[in-house]
Amino acid sequence: MHIKNYISYFLMLFIAAFLISFSACKSAKEMGEQAEESVMVSPEKLDNALLWKVEGNGITQPSYVYGTIHIIGKEDFFLPEGTLGAIEASDKMVFEIDMAEMSDISKQMGLLKEVFMKDNMSLKDLISDEEYTMVKNHFQKMGLPIMMFERMKPMFLTVFAGEGMDINGLQTGSMKSYEMEFYEMAQQSDKGVGGLETMEYQMSMFDSIPYQVQADMLIETIKSSDAGSDQFRMMIDLYKSQDINSMVSMISEEDSGMQGFETLLVDQRNMNWIPLMKDMMIEGPVFFAVGAGHLAGKNGVIPLLMKEGYKLTPLSNAPATKKI
Numbered sequence: 001m002h003i004k005n006y007i008s009y010f011l012m013l014f015i016a017a018f019l020i021s022f023s024a025c026k027s028a029k030e031m032g033e034q035a036e037e038s039v040m041v042s043p044e045k046l047d048n049a050l051l052w053k054v055e056g057n058g059i060t061q062p063s064y065v066y067g068t069i070h071i072i073g074k075e076d077f078f079l080p081e082g083t084l085g086a087i088e089a090s091d092k093m094v095f096e097i098d099m100a101e102m103s104d105i106s107k108q109m110g111l112l113k114e115v116f117m118k119d120n121m122s123l124k125d126l127i128s129d130e131e132y133t134m135v136k137n138h139f140q141k142m143g144l145p146i147m148m149f150e151r152m153k154p155m156f157l158t159v160f161a162g163e164g165m166d167i168n169g170l171q172t173g174s175m176k177s178y179e180m181e182f183y184e185m186a187q188q189s190d191k192g193v194g195g196l197e198t199m200e201y202q203m204s205m206f207d208s209i210p211y212q213v214q215a216d217m218l219i220e221t222i223k224s225s226d227a228g229s230d231q232f233r234m235m236i237d238l239y240k241s242q243d244i245n246s247m248v249s250m251i252s253e254e255d256s257g258m259q260g261f262e263t264l265l266v267d268q269r270n271m272n273w274i275p276l277m278k279d280m281m282i283e284g285p286v287f288f289a290v291g292a293g294h295l296a297g298k299n300g301v302i303p304l305l306m307k308e309g310y311k312l313t314p315l316s317n318a319p320a321t322k323k324i
Helices: 003-022 028-041 083-089 105-115 129-141 154-161 178-188 199-208 211-226 231-240 244-251 262-283 301-307
Strands: 051-055 063-068 092-097 192-197 286-291 311-314
Touching: 051 083, 063 083, 063 178, 063 262, 063 301, 092 178, 092 199, 092 262, 105 199, 129 154, 129 211, 154 211, 178 192, 178 286, 192 199, 192 262, 199 262, 231 244, 262 286, 262 301, 301 311
Parallel strands: 063 286, 092 192, 092 286
Antiparallel strands: 051 063, 051 311
């Protein structure tokens, strides 16, 4: 990874890892069993595929939708068969956020203030003394003194607390970002890039989640981590199997402590994206790269595009994969 992009990666890590943590607050075994049960009865079940071709409804050339996982270990990073061909056939790459905007240092610096709670609130205002001691001990083991982070919004602390999240991994190269890999491909081939949302919008979403709910999630994450539950690993395994249905089921899990917020974090955003995607596809073939948790489900991007009259074809459900 290039050092000049580190702040961009770091902000993406905050956002992406929070969504991963949000969708994986229970033990891997429990979540796997309940996700499987939910998928079996879901009328919106889709093929296990990360890459989908979009045709029809007035567009003259196919576009593509690819489901990413924003942060992944280098050893797990792969591209399903057909991905490079879809990228080559597209004139433009569009992400959740315009990756060129992510490289704007002034925007990055302006967003750093959003990391902290308002009204001088601290973590001690939200949790018991016993829970605070547990949090402090957990972060001390990681070499992070909690006093430096007490005023951070608890969701950001959750990013650091979870198993499998190496906060230096993007800098050292032990972890990768699909968005940044695709962005580099776009730059190398002189493709246009764009975004479906702004950085400000993504950050503002989390302010709709009460600090107390965020703090409860932090405590649950640390308890699971200390008990040896590797929920991040489970999410990676689902991703590598291209099981987009189970990924959505994890996000919708009632016992995750975040029930009700999936509408804000996932469903409403999906619906906001569809008219933008329609306009972009009319202009020419586009490779859309959005989080895999947005693809399936009743209000997923794939079903929503189908409802608009597009033909969606899974392209990446073959077992062969390509590492890069």
